[in-house]
Amino acid sequence: MCNTCGCNITPGNRTHAYKPVNGVTAVSVLQNLLAKNDDQAAHNRRHFDQHQVLAINFMSSPGSGKTALLEASIDALKNEFRIGVIEGDLETENDAERIRAKGVPAHQITTGSACHLDAHMVHDALHHFPLAGLDILFIENVGNLVCPASFDLGQHRNVTLLSVTEGDDKPAKYPVMFRAADAVLLTKSDLLQVLDDFDPERAESYVRKLASTAPVLQLSARKGLGMEAWLHWLRNELAQQRARLAGGATARPKVQPEGVALHA
Amino acid sequence: MHELSVCQALIAQVEQIAAQHAAQGVKSVHLRLGPLSGVEPQLLQDAYPMACAGSVAAGSVLLIDLAPLKVKCQTCGAETQASPNRLLCGQCGDYHTQVVSGDEMLLMSVELIQGAA
Numbered sequence A: 001m002c003n004t005c006g007c008n009i010t011p012g013n014r015t016h017a018y019k020p021v022n023g024v025t026a027v028s029v030l031q032n033l034l035a036k037n038d039d040q041a042a043h044n045r046r047h048f049d050q051h052q053v054l055a056i057n058f059m060s061s062p063g064s065g066k067t068a069l070l071e072a073s074i075d076a077l078k079n080e081f082r083i084g085v086i087e088g089d090l091e092t093e094n095d096a097e098r099i100r101a102k103g104v105p106a107h108q109i110t111t112g113s114a115c116h117l118d119a120h121m122v123h124d125a126l127h128h129f130p131l132a133g134l135d136i137l138f139i140e141n142v143g144n145l146v147c148p149a150s151f152d153l154g155q156h157r158n159v160t161l162l163s164v165t166e167g168d169d170k171p172a173k174y175p176v177m178f179r180a181a182d183a184v185l186l187t188k189s190d191l192l193q194v195l196d197d198f199d200p201e202r203a204e205s206y207v208r209k210l211a212s213t214a215p216v217l218q219l220s221a222r223k224g225l226g227m228e229a230w231l232h233w234l235r236n237e238l239a240q241q242r243a244r245l246a247g248g249a250t251a252r253p254k255v256q257p258e259g260v261a262l263h264a
Numbered sequence B: 001m002h003e004l005s006v007c008q009a010l011i012a013q014v015e016q017i018a019a020q021h022a023a024q025g026v027k028s029v030h031l032r033l034g035p036l037s038g039v040e041p042q043l044l045q046d047a048y049p050m051a052c053a054g055s056v057a058a059g060s061v062l063l064i065d066l067a068p069l070k071v072k073c074q075t076c077g078a079e080t081q082a083s084p085n086r087l088l089c090g091q092c093g094d095y096h097t098q099v100v101s102g103d104e105m106l107l108m109s110v111e112l113i114q115g116a117a
């Protein structure tokens, strides 16, 4: 696919050398540590935009219900949108097989035991994955509340899931992850009735303390509870992204992994 | 942990800079990290010697400056100190704030060793 797009990325080079002292030269750099990943992510985003695909990154702890929500969302939307899924479960093909069983294309990224996806892995996956004709691409990140938040993949929006069995203080314990969310989903809400210590309002108040205005939605993929608000969010994001693309613009997640602007 | 991947990205960047300046070695590498960068300074320090072994940066010192966490309030305009899980305005308590310092993960500078200078 990249014969046409020119995949050779040239990171902007802003290094500046000072006078050598005793054979030692100090070079001022002022570059993001993950500049290469960020360049690749920007490139991925251009691929998505060329194909008018809305890319959504799903992040959560292991087992919070990412794949289950993808399955339920596909069931609800498959006559409305064309959906594709990139799976980051690095050990098995299980999640991709669950998605394929729904009649939706899924690609499994198999890169050993990495604790997060990065933009290069997603780009490699795109070479096996036709974006043409898709409306929404979901990327299920590796189950981990720490590492995935630091790597931009080129997605337009981040969705962070928190299952009600994990405790309502997770946003306070993992601020980098929850701050990065454009939407926070409190999953497995069918279990709320048997758990007396998860307070959805408290979970939301921890999210607000991170200066986040992201919607906090409760749902159960298993029991089909609260799905409408989530599907509404998704339809709305797709409509907004199409409008942006028509005007020559695109979107990035609200909070970037590490403040893209270099406020010196 | 992702600190090793971050470290490898860092070394790749340093190698590139060293090559551009035809350096023989690297004396020090200077970073600036904020508490919201998602990277633990200590884990990065621990990963560093392994990541730079065999590269032009082998034997160099990793220096990390910690950036303070500050937010600017969109409601009252105040700029105040914050903590990672409490990014509210220190003045009026509003949550419509923006992090102005503390989420950075920057390679600030590199000291290169040049052979016959």
Ligand SMILES: Nc1nc2c(ncn2[C@@H]2O[C@H](COP(=O)(O)OP(=O)(O)OP(=O)(O)O)[C@@H](O)[C@H]2O)c(=O)[nH]1
Binding pocket: A060, A061, A062, A063, A064, A065, A066, A067, A068, A069, A089, A095, A142, A143, A187, A188, A189, A190, A191, A219, A220, A221, A222, A223
């Ligand atoms: N009660 C209940 N269980 C759920 C719900 N959603 C998922 N589960 C269960 O939670 C477990 C994990 O669900 P998955 O969808 O595989 O979670 P995941 O986040 O994709 O997991 P990893 O990919 O391994 O990180 C499974 O046993 C699901 O059946 C829900 O809405 N309610």
Ligand SMILES: [Mg+2]
Binding pocket: A066, A067, A068, A089, A095, A140
């Ligand atoms: Mg899964």
Ligand SMILES: [Zn+2]
Binding pocket: A001, A002, A005, A006, A007, A043, A047, A123
């Ligand atoms: Zn490409």
Ligand SMILES: [Zn+2]
Binding pocket: B073, B074, B075, B076, B077, B078, B089, B090, B091, B092, B093, B094
């Ligand atoms: Zn204020």
